[in-house]
Amino acid sequence: MRIFLIGFMGCGKTHWGKLLSQKLQIPFFDLDAVIEEQEGKSITEIFAENGEEHFRLLEKDVLYMLTESHDNFVMACGGGAPCFFNNIDYMKKKGATVWINCSPDCLYSRLVKEKEKRPLIKNIPDEELKAFIIKKYADRKIFYQQAAIILSDEEISLDTLIEKTFHT
Numbered sequence: 001m002r003i004f005l006i007g008f009m010g011c012g013k014t015h016w017g018k019l020l021s022q023k024l025q026i027p028f029f030d031l032d033a034v035i036e037e038q039e040g041k042s043i044t045e046i047f048a049e050n051g052e053e054h055f056r057l058l059e060k061d062v063l064y065m066l067t068e069s070h071d072n073f074v075m076a077c078g079g080g081a082p083c084f085f086n087n088i089d090y091m092k093k094k095g096a097t098v099w100i101n102c103s104p105d106c107l108y109s110r111l112v113k114e115k116e117k118r119p120l121i122k123n124i125p126d127e128e129l130k131a132f133i134i135k136k137y138a139d140r141k142i143f144y145q146q147a148a149i150i151l152s153d154e155e156i157s158l159d160t161l162i163e164k165t166f167h168t
């Protein structure tokens with residue numbers, strides 16, 4: 001089974017993805033980490049040197065490459081991955097899609113401490129970050145909410161993830 005974890009930066013996709021993959025004993029892929037490894041550069045460097053458009057093409061290529069070559073995995077997808085091209089439709093066709101939905105307030109409290117490694121927010125002053133998250137979250141919700149399974153940050157646990165993924 002392929003499980004795609006989607007949601008805004010900071011919602012916990014990598015954290016939950018690792019735990020879920022360990023529990024199910026299937027591989028875990030962090031889409032950003034695979035892109036970094038393939039390119040030999042950090043996501044921040046790719047954005048700075050090649051631009052976001054190039055990153056989005058790489059993201060799509062790596063998503064397809066990993067998906068076509070593996071039948072079983074948990075994948076933590078970057079926050080923008082389901083929002084470009086028709087990636088969300090592709091993910092839905094290929095496996096179980098899970099949106100970890102975290103409120104903008106909660107995202108802000110996490111992201112304000114972790115801006116550096118995220119090119120989209122790195123240069124946004126702290127006092128403008130909340131407004132940026134609210135706007136971007138609103139723009140992206142239309143993609144995230146297409147996930148087959150939606151779990152709020154408050155209700156998420158390993159048990160709920162497994163229960164919903166296998167019984168939806």
Ligand code: S3P
Nearest residue numbers: 008009010032078079080118119
């Ligand atoms: C992005 C989210 C990041 C990473 C890139 C762009 C986005 O991943 O893919 O910086 O557009 O939301 P995380 O969601 O893992 O931070």
